[in-house]
Amino acid sequence: MAKTARKSTLDKDLDKITYMEEATVSLGRRLAAPGLAFLFIVVCILVAASYVTGSPGGLVIVAAAGIGAYMALNIGANDVANNVGPAVGARAMTMASALVIAAVFESAGALIAGGDVVGTISRGIIDPGAVADPAVFTAAMMAALVSSALWINLATWLRAPVSTTHSIVGGVMGAGIAAAGVGAVNWPTMGGIALSWVVSPLLGGVIAAAVLAFIKTFIVYQPDKIAAARLWVPVLIAVMAGAFTAYLAMKGLARLVRIDLATALGLGLGAGALAWAAVRPLILRQSDGLENRNQSLRKLFSLPLVFSAALLSFAHGANDVANAVGPLAAIVHTAELGSVAARVSIPLWVMAVGALGISIGLVLFGPRLVRMVGEQITRLNPMRAYCVALSAAVTVILASALGLPVSSTHIAVGAVFGVGFFREWYTEKSVRRLAHVNSRQPGRKGRMRPVRNREEQKRRKLVRRVHFTTIVAAWVITVPAAALLSGGLYFVLRLLLG
Structure with a gap:
């Protein structure tokens, strides 16, 4: 009878050591990102301590700098995914290249064009006279920073892209109510923000769906796709160039130069014309020899997505860095001068905290949300991702023209939803698509194949409903959740600060 082979004691010990080493390496990788974030x-x-040595209120400034850095890290982890997620999901760029491009352009936007002058009461949410006491104001701003950062951190853990602007606004509102009562809040402004919960994603989704419908009608379902692409792709790229020029002129360069809507649109038209003239011969060369199929068309939309990700990141850095450093700058000003001002300029070191924090947060923690936006809500290819990017720029321009407050996060994610829901409708209902499918499969009887199994029908949905409900729920409760948390933190800070 053959004997059962048994491991020797030495082999068992070596196996245990190997398992321990593997576990240590795995744990080390998990702790690396939080460790680097803590180091930052x-x-x-x-x-901050080196800048405020000997200054009055130095301890408060140092503490606020740490909180502001934590807030900036969370903005980078959550909000920047909207800029590069569609391009990554469409395979137009790798995750590594997306993180590098976004980090560079976020920092550039924040340092070059960001932080013009930030209202200390964050966009007029609270009446400055209601929190004129420096101690009250400092506690309110610190509570707003901590609460919004904690909420964004939780949303990132839940893989829900939320508006960082709404988070800080909710934090300021909650602290203001705790400090001075309900009457201190500018409720018309809060009403406009509540309206943006609906307007932003709807506008983004409708525009993205309309652009996708145009591409399908005039390019995808044409008999000669390549000829149609040669005609329309340069026009679409020109529209994107014009839209982003106007977008950056109004939203990304406000610190460098003030540009009204009419001038921005004029610059956009000029940029679009130049882009069309430059891109048209390039598209002709790229399309030469391509097969007459959809896969060939996707190659023509890849390069514009890289530029759109960079430009969106630049504009985001220019605008949203204020969410991290606006309250911090207000605390610094109040602590140094001992008075509350309606408007303050942001010191360079404070701006650097926001710019670097957003970039580092993106690199360390951003991939989770990048994959969510780009891959897990609905399936994107370069054409669909182009629709999302173009919608983000066009929606901001339209909202600015109408005087509506909108969230870039809600616009971008709403555009992803719009593309997915439009594809669901188009797949089931489009007469043009049905005719195209029947022309390629003559044996069909002029109708789509019915789906009799309900479970199969659910699986065929092109937008994952679980992500849709999670994200929408997070959007709805962002302001009240941040407000409640901020109100509680305000009373704690008042006890600590005296």
Whole structure:
């Protein structure tokens, strides 16, 4: 009878050591990102301490610098995914290249064009006279920063892209109510923000769906796709160039130069014309020899997505860095001068905290939300991702023209939803698509194949409903959740700060 082979004691010990080493490496990888983030916060605290040595209120400034750094990290982890997620999901760029491009352009936008002058009461949410006491104001701003950062951190963990602007607005509102009562809040402004919950995603989704419908009608379902692409792709790229020029003129360069809507649109038209003239011969060369199929068309839309990701990141850095450093700058000003001002300029070191924090947060924690926006809500290819990017720029321009407050996060994610829901409708209902499918499969009887199994019908939905409900729920409760948390933190801070 053959004997059962048994491991020797030495082999068992070596196996245990190997398992322990593998577990240590795995745990080390999980702790690397939080460790680096903590190191960044410590560095920001030390930098702040070096700037405020001997200044009145120095301890408060140092503490606020650490909180502001934490807020910036969370903005990078959550909000930047909307800029590069569609391009990554469409395979137009890798995750690594997307993170590098976004980090560089986010920082450039924040440092070059960001932080013009930030209202200390964050966009007029609270009446400055209601929190004129410096101690009250400082506690309110710190509570707003901590609460909004904690909420964004939770949303990132839940893989829900939320508006960082709405988070900080909710935090300021909650702290203001706790400090001075309900009457201190500018309720018409809050009403406009509530309206943006609906307007932003709807506008983004409708425009993205309309652009996708145009591409399908005039390019995808044409008999000669390549000829149609040669005609329309340069026009679409020109529209994107014009839209982004106007977008950056109005939203991304406000610190450098003030440009009204009419001038921005004029610049956009000029940029679009130049882009069409430059891109048309390039598209002709790229399309030469391509097969007459959809896969060939996707190659023509890849390069514009890289540029759109960079430009969206630049504009985002220019605008949303204020969400991280606006309250921080207000605290610094109040602590140094001992008075509350309606408007303050942001010191360079404070701006650097926001710019670097957003970029580092993106690199360390951003891939989770990048994959969510680009891959897990609905399936994107370069053509669909182009629709999302174009919608983000056009929607901001339209909202600015109408005087509507909108969220870039809600616009971008709403555009992804719009593309997915439009594809669901188009797949089941479009007469043009049905005719195209029947022409390629003559044996069909002029109708789509019915789906009799309900479970199969659910699986064939092109937008994942679980992500849709999670994200929409997070949008709805962002302001009240941040407000409630901020109100509670305000009372704690008042006890600590005296």
